[in-house]
Amino acid sequence: MSDLSARFEAAMMPNYGLPPVALARGEGCRVWDVDGKAYLDLIGGIAVSALGHAHPALVAAVSAQVGTLAHTSNLFLHEPEVLLAERLLQLLGGDGRVFFTNSGTEANEAAYKLVRRHAGPDRTYVVAAEGSFHGRTMGALALTGKTSIREPFAPFGADVRFVTYGSEEALRAAVTEECAAVFLEPTQGEGGVVPAPEGYLAAARRICDETGAALVLDEIQSGIGRTGVWFQHQREGVRPDVITLAKGLGGGLPIGVCVGFGPYATAFGKGDHGSTFGGNPVSCAAALAVLDTIDKEGLLESVGTVGDLLAAGITRTGHPLVAGVRGSGLWRAMVLSEPKAAAVEAAARDAGFLVNAVQPDAVRLAPPLIITSEEAASFVAALPEILSKA
Incomplete structure (x- = not known):
């Protein structure tokens, strides 16, 4: 050692x-x-x-895929990414579209670009929660409400307004028709595994519906069965406009996902975003093995x-x-x-x-x-x- x-x-x-x-x-x-x-x-x-x-299922899936096709880039398609996208949409139960990344922070970067692309110039800011963690790249860090890791890298070139996590009153006061999106974790992970108070996510959904802002749920840590359901928001009966996933999905291999629903499913046009390694065949094969094993076992x-x-x-x-x-x-x-x-x-x-x-x-x-x-x-x-x- x-x-x-x-x-x-x-x-x-x-x-x-x-x-x-x-x-x-x-x-x-x-x-x-x-x-x-x-x-x-x-x-x-x-x-x-x-x-x-x-785990034998993960070892077998990754070994088989790396021995067949390890990388394609986004210039070509391959079946594992399509299978995984279809499976995730089935589990999420929505008319969405999927964008693959390599990590959670990149999934949140994609989500931030997606809501900005849809919002247009009249919606000038986003809202996030104090104590939140969405990643360490500059866009995701701008959304992160932990001052100790955020402030040393300011300014960010983004108008992000932070509210007290769990306060419906604070959220309602902050979200107007000029707000592009609200970014929330159903449970704040790096904040200390702090669950949202009962009814908070439903209130956020109502506020976003009333103002036209997007509700973005960061389920990087809480998703893929971590809390006993596939995605924590499903327990609350709340449907996001955009959801981000990563961590447990790959079972140890790097993968992230940004899923948009409704108008956010098709807000990106050709060339608006990309990732050389996103949707890598080996990572997708690993993710499919994870989902299959969670289900079968x-x-x-x-x-x-x-x-x-x-x-x-x-x-x-x-x-x-x-x-x-x-x-x-x-x-x-x-x-x-x-x-x-x-x-x-x-x-x-x-x-x-x-x-x-x-x-x-x-x-x-x-x-x-x-x-x-x-x-x-x-x-x-x-x-x-x-x-x-x-």
Whole structure:
């Protein structure tokens, strides 16, 4: 580990700092570092590794595709991208159109361009939420309501107005007929797995309908079964004009999606946007394998069951450092009574569990969707000692 860490620091830009663990391999929900220590992976590559590690269905799909056709660019079409687009539209249940990207931030860049293209010059601004995270490229960063990562790169050349997340009153005051779009996460992921209050998304839908603004839902983290349904907005009965997806869809391979509905399905004209690697055949094959496996193995139901067991177990510890649990499905935040998330992350790592200190007082859990109740219980059993050590 020490030799690899030194090489990392010498070769890599310092924006990630020095990661504390160097991973060598994984199987199921477990990973092993270069020194042979095993960990239960409860962060899943930040809600990416939906099928865990080395899942046979994913390995087979990717191997077959890379041995057949690995890349085409957008100058040519191929069947995996069409199959995936059709499957996503079926799951979303709408008359939409799909644009493929390589990541979540690029999906949000596409969504931002899409709503600007449709809005025309009279709608001059967009609205986003304080505490939100939509990506780190300049357009997506302009929409991100985390001042600590946003302000060092200002100005952005975009009029983005931020409102208190969850406040219908603030949203109504901010959205007028000059607003092009409202960008919201159904649950704020990087903000600490903070779900929208009941009725908030429905209120946002009404406000957008009344003013003609587009409702854009960022389901980069919440989509693809993470909360126990295919897409979190479906639980709320709210239909967006544009939705963005990424992370869990590829099961570890890079892919992002921007889907537009109604007039937003065809707002882009030829040449308005593009991506050399977007819709790559290998990534599309991986995504199809992820969707098929979630369906065939009944993982949506399991996500709800195991997620509830995990949340209940954390609550039952009764440890004074645990103030509560937020989130749904296998996307939870253990809320702490003190800002000791980094210490909890380190203590969990020492005990053989990988978690994420997403906020100073919140520890994020986003394990693979295949995690078993027994594996979740092993973390709960170890948690009191982890918390006491922290």
